[in-house]
Amino acid sequence: MNYFMKKKLDNLSSFLKKKIAKKNVKIGIIGLGYTGLPLAIQIRKKNFVTFGFDIDKKKISNLKKGISYIDRIKNVELRKFNRKLFSSNFLNILYCDVIIVCVPTPLNSKKEPNLIFIKNTIQNITPYLKKGQILILESTSYPGTTRELIVNKLRNKFNIGKDFFIGFSSERINPGFNENKLDKIPKVVSGYSKNCLNIISFFYRKIFDQVVKAKNLEIAEFSKLLENIYRSVNISFINEMKIIADKMNLDIFEILNIAQTKPFGFKRFDPGPGTGGHCIPIDPEYMFWKAKKIGFEAKFIRLAADINIQMINFIYKKIKDILKKSDVKISNSKILIIGIAYKKNIDDLRESAALRLMSLLSKKTRAVDFHDKLFKNKIFTRNFSFDKKSINLNRKKLSSYDIAIIMTDHDYLDYEMIKKYSKNIIDCRGKFNLSKNIFRG
Amino acid sequence: MNYFMKKKLDNLSSFLKKKIAKKNVKIGIIGLGYTGLPLAIQIRKKNFVTFGFDIDKKKISNLKKGISYIDRIKNVELRKFNRKLFSSNFLNILYCDVIIVCVPTPLNSKKEPNLIFIKNTIQNITPYLKKGQILILESTSYPGTTRELIVNKLRNKFNIGKDFFIGFSSERINPGFNENKLDKIPKVVSGYSKNCLNIISFFYRKIFDQVVKAKNLEIAEFSKLLENIYRSVNISFINEMKIIADKMNLDIFEILNIAQTKPFGFKRFDPGPGTGGHCIPIDPEYMFWKAKKIGFEAKFIRLAADINIQMINFIYKKIKDILKKSDVKISNSKILIIGIAYKKNIDDLRESAALRLMSLLSKKTRAVDFHDKLFKNKIFTRNFSFDKKSINLNRKKLSSYDIAIIMTDHDYLDYEMIKKYSKNIIDCRGKFNLSKNIFRG
Numbered sequence: 059m060n061y062f063m064k065k066k067l068d069n070l071s072s073f074l075k076k077k078i079a080k081k082n083v084k085i086g087i088i089g090l091g092y093t094g095l096p097l098a099i100q101i102r103k104k105n106f107v108t109f110g111f112d113i114d115k116k117k118i119s120n121l122k123k124g125i126s127y128i129d130r131i132k133n134v135e136l137r138k139f140n141r142k143l144f145s146s147n148f149l150n151i152l153y154c155d156v157i158i159v160c161v162p163t164p165l166n167s168k169k170e171p172n173l174i175f176i177k178n179t180i181q182n183i184t185p186y187l188k189k190g191q192i193l194i195l196e197s198t199s200y201p202g203t204t205r206e207l208i209v210n211k212l213r214n215k216f217n218i219g220k221d222f223f224i225g226f227s228s229e230r231i232n233p234g235f236n237e238n239k240l241d242k243i244p245k246v247v248s249g250y251s252k253n254c255l256n257i258i259s260f261f262y263r264k265i266f267d268q269v270v271k272a273k274n275l276e277i278a279e280f281s282k283l284l285e286n287i288y289r290s291v292n293i294s295f296i297n298e299m300k301i302i303a304d305k306m307n308l309d310i311f312e313i314l315n316i317a318q319t320k321p322f323g324f325k326r327f328d329p330g331p332g333t334g335g336h337c338i339p340i341d342p343e344y345m346f347w348k349a350k351k352i353g354f355e356a357k358f359i360r361l362a363a364d365i366n367i368q369m370i371n372f373i374y375k376k377i378k379d380i381l382k383k384s385d386v387k388i389s390n391s392k393i394l395i396i397g398i399a400y401k402k403n404i405d406d407l408r409e410s411a412a413l414r415l416m417s418l419l420s421k422k423t424r425a426v427d428f429h430d431k432l433f434k435n436k437i438f439t440r441n442f443s444f445d446k447k448s449i450n451l452n453r454k455k456l457s458s459y460d461i462a463i464i465m466t467d468h469d470y471l472d473y474e475m476i477k478k479y480s481k482n483i484i485d486c487r488g489k490f491n492l493s494k495n496i497f498r499g
Numbered sequence: 500m501n502y503f504m505k506k507k508l509d510n511l512s513s514f515l516k517k518k519i520a521k522k523n524v525k526i527g528i529i530g531l532g533y534t535g536l537p538l539a540i541q542i543r544k545k546n547f548v549t550f551g552f553d554i555d556k557k558k559i560s561n562l563k564k565g566i567s568y569i570d571r572i573k574n575v576e577l578r579k580f581n582r583k584l585f586s587s588n589f590l591n592i593l594y595c596d597v598i599i600v601c602v603p604t605p606l607n608s609k610k611e612p613n614l615i616f617i618k619n620t621i622q623n624i625t626p627y628l629k630k631g632q633i634l635i636l637e638s639t640s641y642p643g644t645t646r647e648l649i650v651n652k653l654r655n656k657f658n659i660g661k662d663f664f665i666g667f668s669s670e671r672i673n674p675g676f677n678e679n680k681l682d683k684i685p686k687v688v689s690g691y692s693k694n695c696l697n698i699i700s701f702f703y704r705k706i707f708d709q710v711v712k713a714k715n716l717e718i719a720e721f722s723k724l725l726e727n728i729y730r731s732v733n734i735s736f737i738n739e740m741k742i743i744a745d746k747m748n749l750d751i752f753e754i755l756n757i758a759q760t761k762p763f764g765f766k767r768f769d770p771g772p773g774t775g776g777h778c779i780p781i782d783p784e785y786m787f788w789k790a791k792k793i794g795f796e797a798k799f800i801r802l803a804a805d806i807n808i809q810m811i812n813f814i815y816k817k818i819k820d821i822l823k824k825s826d827v828k829i830s831n832s833k834i835l836i837i838g839i840a841y842k843k844n845i846d847d848l849r850e851s852a853a854l855r856l857m858s859l860l861s862k863k864t865r866a867v868d869f870h871d872k873l874f875k876n877k878i879f880t881r882n883f884s885f886d887k888k889s890i891n892l893n894r895k896k897l898s899s900y901d902i903a904i905i906m907t908d909h910d911y912l913d914y915e916m917i918k919k920y921s922k923n924i925i926d927c928r929g930k931f932n933l934s935k936n937i938f939r940g
Contacts, residue, residue, distance in 0.1 A: 201747055230761055244760040270760045273753055280749055281757035284740060285765050288758075291736050292729075295799045299725060302790045302797060306642055308721055312714055316722035317729075319685040319711045320671055324726050325766040349743045356743060357802055358736045365798070 070190055070221060071257055077155065078261050081105055086154035088179055090117055090144075092336065092406070093196060093229045094160030095128060096237040102138050104241075104265050109143040109150050118146050129405035129432060130237050151186035156194065156261055160229070163197045164340065171200060171344050176207050187212070189221040194247075194258060196229045198283065198341050200348035201276040209250050209275075219251030225258040226275045228282035233335065234404040244268040248278035286341040287359060292327040293338065294362035297369055300329040304372075304498055311488035311498075331465050331486040331499060332369040332411035334400025339366065339409045370414050373484060373499045377419075377461060380482050380497060386460050388422050394459040395419075395428040396451075396476065397466025398437070402487075405432040412465040413442045420444070427459070431470060453479045463499060464489055511631055511662060512698055518596065519702050522546055527595030529620055531558055531585075533777065533847070534637060534670045535601030536569060537678040543579050545682075545706050550584040550591050559587050570846035570873060571678050592627035597635065597702055601670070604638045605781065612641060612785050617648050628653070630662040635688075635699060637670045639724065639782050641789035642717040650691050650716075660692030666699040667716045669723035674776065675845040685709040689719035727782040728800060733768040734779065735803035738810055741770040745813075745939055752929035752939075772906050772927040772940060773810040773852035775841025780807065780850045811855050814925060814940045818860075818902060821923050821938060827901050829863050835900040836860075836869040837892075837917065838907025839878070843928075846873040853906040854883045861885070868900075872911060894920045904940060905930055 077083045086109040087098040094110075102108040112118055120127050121144040124136045143150065151157060161175035176197055187193070193212075195204050204226040209218060216222035227247045230236075236243060245266035249255030255271060262269045272278035300310040310329055318326040333339050346359045381391050398412035399405060407413060412428070419426040427449050437444040449455060451472065456462060456479035464476070467487035477483065477490060484499035492498060518524045527550040528539040535553075543549040553559055561568050562585040565577045584591065592598060602616035617638055628634070634653075636645050645667040650659060657663035668688045671677075677684060686707035690696030696712055703710045713719035741751040751770055759767040774780050787800045822832050839853035840846060848854060853869070860867040868890050878885040890896060892913065897903060897920035905917070908928035918924065918931060925940035933939060 201749065232763060235763075243762060246757055246760065268760075270757060272757045276747060276749055277753050277757060280744060280747070281754045284754055284758045285761050287740070288733075288736070288765055291732070295729070295732050298797060298799050299728070302786065302793075302795055303721060305790070305793050305795055306717060306721070308642065308717055312718050313722045313725060316687055316711060316713045316718060317725045319687065319709075320726050321684060322673060322676075323730055325729075345743070349746070352746050354743055354746055356739060357806070358739050361798055361802055 071253060074155070074190060074192070074223075074257055075260050078257075078264060081264070083107075083155035083261070084109065084153055086111060086151055086157045088112075088148075088157065088159045088183070089161035089175070089197070090114075090121065091160070091162065092128065092233060093231055094158075095126075095131060096231055096240055097158065097160060097196070097229065098139075099131065099135050100240045101265055106264075107143070108139060109145070109154055110139070111145060111148060111150070113146055115146050118144050128237075130234060135238075148183050148186055151183045152188065154191065156192045157183065157187075158194045158196055158227075160196045162336070163199050163344070164336075165343055169343050170347050173199065173203070173207060176203070180208055180211055184212070184215070187215065187222070189216065192223040192225070192254075192257060192261065194224075195226045198228065198286070198337070198344070199279060200283065200344040201279040202348065203279060204248075204275045205250070219249075219253045223249065223254040223257050225249040225254050226278050227258070227262065228278060228285075230285075233406055234401065241266050244270050246270045246272055246278050246281060248272040248275045250275060280345075283341055283345045286337045287345060287362075289327075290333065290338045290342045290362045290366070291358050292325070293330065293333050294365040296327045297329045297332075297372075298365055300498065301372060309492050309498060328488060329486075330369070330411070331373055331415065332366050334408060334410040335406060336408050339363070370411060370418060373415060373463065373486065374418060376484050376497055376499055377463075380461055380484070384460060384482065389424060391423045391460045392425045392458065393419050393423050393427075394449075394456070394462045394480075395426065396430070396462055396464050396471065397468055398428050398430040399432055399466050399468070402467045403432075403469055407433070407437065407439055410466075413437070413439065413444075415463070415465065416444060417442055430466070430468070432468065451475065456480050512694060515596070515631060515633070515664075515698055516701050519698075519705060522705070524548075524596035524702070525550065525594055527552060527592055527598045529553075529589075529598065529600045529624070530602035530616070530638070531555075531562065532601070532603065533569065533674060534672055535599075536567075536572060537672055537681055538599065538601060538637070538670065539580075540572065540576050541681045542706055547705075548584070549580060550586070550595055551580070552586060552589060552591070554587055556587050559585050569678075571675060576679075589624050589627055592624045593629070595632065597633045598624065598628075599635045599637055599668075601637045603777070604640050604785070605777075606784055610784050611788050614640065614644070614648060617644070621649055621652055625653070625656070628656065628663070630657065633664040633666070633695075633699060633702065635665075636667045639669065639727070639778070639785070640720060641724065641785040642720040643789070644720060645689075645716045646691070660690075660694045664690065664695040664698050666690040666695050667719050668699070668703065669719060669726075671726075674847055675842065682707050685711050687711045687713055687719050687722060689713040689716045691716060721786075724782055724786045727778045728786060728803075730768075731774065731779045731783045731803045731807070732799050733766075734771065734774050735806040737768045738770045738773075738813075739806055741939065742813060750933050750939060769929060770927075771810070771852070772814055772856065773807050775849060775851040776847060777849050780804070811852060811859060814856060814904065814927065815859060817925050817938055817940055818904075821902055821925070825901060825923065830865060832864045832902070833866045833900045834860050834864050834868075835890075835897070835903045835921075836867065837871070837903055837905050837912065838909055839869050839871045840873055840907050840909070843908050844873075844910055848874070848878065848880055851907075854878070854880065854885075856904070856906065857885060858883055871907070871909070873909065892916065897921050 084107040088111040090112040166172040230243045303310040342359045349356045400410035461482045462480040463484040483496045486499035525548040529552040531553040607613040744751040783800045790797045841851040902923045903921040904925040924937045927940035
């Protein structure tokens with residue numbers, strides 16, 4: 059590289075930084091789901107012009123009307139946007155200085171990473187990419203993804219780190235808890251080169267209170283998976299302990315109340331009916347797959363996933379035991395599921411254990427119904443459809459079921475009423491003390 | 500029970516409480532090891548007359564001379580005691596109002612609970628037990644131990660909960676960290692009956708700042724095991740992640756530095772060469788055994804123990820790789836182990852991974868030596884003897900070994916010197932950044 063060219067490229071970085079400092083850059087978020095939409099709102103709040111892209115035309119149409127499709131995000135949050143900048147067409151990528159990819163990274167039917175959304179996104183936007191842009195992946199994936207699927211694809215088109223900047227930054231959204239204060243959560247950033255890292259950090263510092271620099275792309279990618287695998291392992295571990303306690307006629311929640319008084323070296327995780335959501339059941343499989351590819355069997359990940367799936371059997375066995383004691387045949391039983399979201403206070407059904415249980419029970423029982431105020435319609439998800447709506451809870455209704463199962467402990471529920479009028483309760487969330495008709499699930 | 504007898508018994512409880520309040524009760528600690536001695540010191544500090552019992556006559560002889568045999572406990576700590584009250588003879592149990600059992604609960608050769616010390620203790624003290632005494636187990640064991648080995652043995656002799664009081668209280672000593680401030684750690688207590696719980700809580704409140712009441716004996720016993728199984732699982736889990744990171748040429752410590760910036764839902768555990776000490780490798784086996792007895796295979800416990808043991812193989816493979824690159828045959832190699840205690844800043848070798856590694860290397864290499872200032876003598880433990888003393892570290896010595904392995908990261912070590920003069924370093928504790936001659940172990 060000659061002197062003038064080097065100078066020109068150095069100027070590009072400092073030119074970009076100046077533009078960022080003045081908030082003169084335009085930001086494009088690709089993928090406006092549970093991750094992308096809160097991020098777009100956060101960035102817009104900091105007064106950057108923000109474009110939003112999603113291939114789901116219904117989402118775009120809603121956004122253009124100012125209608126939010128995520129329960130925790132109010133319509134008012136969308137008011138700040140110039141709604142013309144929401145689009146399913148990637149042409150506007152041309153006008154973006156910073157492009158952030160927040161597309162889903164699900165599993166295929168073999169439980170392996172399905173990176174089609176990242177791949178398609180890169181392919182679709184490539185015609186509109188140009189020198190001087192910054193491209194950041196926020197989709198969670200295995201270490202090496204940013205390098206393999208983005209750096210390597212754009213290597214021929216750009217001098218990456220000089221005239222185009224690539225990085226990975228993990229999202230730390232905790233659905234139902236921090237969507238509206240993302241800027242308070244330290245933001246992990248990484249770059250393909252030092253130059254990439256610096257410019258990306260510089261940008262995110264305008265959005266987030268604290269930016270944490272990872273040494274390279276893979277360390278950032280790994281750290282995000284580690285955070286979620288840690289949760290997956292600990293939730294499954296405490297579920298295993300729950301089963302042992304149950305066999306000893308002990309209540310794991312009482313044990314946890316004691317153990318958590320240890321002021322060092324212990325962190326409480328609560329057991330439940332099996333993890334759900336996009337992160338905990340899925341992310342660990344990305345690491346498992348990658349480790350296997352390089353010749354290592356990640357046994358903790360496998361065990362955590364196996365035990366998680368088995369929790370439904372634990373609940374099902376409880377149902378059978380209770381019905382037997384009550385002299386009711388399972389084929390003649392009526393079961394009520396209370397709470398179907400994968401965790402409390404959110405309207406998210408992804409990978410929810412309640413769906414798996416309802417699917418099982420609908421084959422075995424006379425009737426299975428559900429109550430969850432956050433879902434007003436019949437349920438149709440990729441792998442499950444349930445042709446009933448949420449029932450209303452009242453004295454008469456509650457007493458008509460053989461067992462009510464607390465699958466999700468939404469705060470709005472009237473637990474006193476549930477306790478008073480249910481014949482039997484299986485409580486998967488520790489809302490009640492055990493008694494002769496209240497069981498741990 | 501007639502009115503007068505009931506009144507007499509109620510009077511016994513309130514009489515005991517009054518004696519405790521006036522610090523007029525005498526305390527006997529049985530088992531003066533890593534748990535019992537710090538507890539005895541804590542109790543003596545609170546101005547209770549304190550008897551000490553141990554079947555190890557050497558320990559008693561040292562205590563009578565005012566000599567501590569635990570590095571973190573200074574001789575000065577023993578001055579407050581009336582040294583006549585240390586004894587190997589249980590006769591003095593007759594004079595104790597509160598008897599606390601702190602004997603070891605090791606494993607037998609099949610890795611099953613070996614409760615011989617608790618059993619013998621109860622058998623040996625039974626002739627000296629009398630109405631009005633309080634008997635507390637602090638040895639860690641599986642849920643049900645206090646009931647099976649103490650309550651059931653003394654049921655015929657006493658009206659437990661009325662004229663004799665039995666409980667379990669877990670110890671939360673963190674060797675090297677909190678021996679001298681035990682009173683600041685919340686103290687978990689439980690009792691055979693409500694009466695037992697109340698009187699034992701009343702007593703411990705005179706010793707500890709905060710007392711936590713468990714509902715029954717088994718919940719307290721379970722909670723103690725849970726605390727340590729949680730550690731065992733998480734340390735092994737992060738060791739598995741270390742191996743995966745290593746295969747990707749990533750440093751797990753750099754990944755942890757990033758992940759730990761997550762302000763919720765993550766707790767950092769550091770990888771290492773395998774856990775040691777009395778708690779983490781042993782306690783989980785108590786739960787495993789008990790769960791198996793009631794028909795449940797505790798897979799997380801098994802996996803954590805398996806991976807823990809395999810860490811030595813990971814280090815051994817690193818040694819072979821490094822020697823190969825250096826063109827040194829393993830049979831001709833000289834290896835230096837730095838730090839042999841199971842964790843930093845303590846003089847405790849129990850279950851230390853360094854011993855297992857030294858045992859392996861002494862068969863494979865030309866020479867293996869160790870440096871650890873906290874051990875001045877040749878090493879003889881139950882399963883291991885090593886006929887060498889700790890060497891001194893200096894430039895010449897360090898450069899004479901093919902590899903130095905940081906097994907334990909004592910604070911006193913001169914890491915700069917180690918880095919400067921070692922040919923190669925395997926660092927199991929994250930003291931150094933990786934480089935061309937510094938490897939993660």
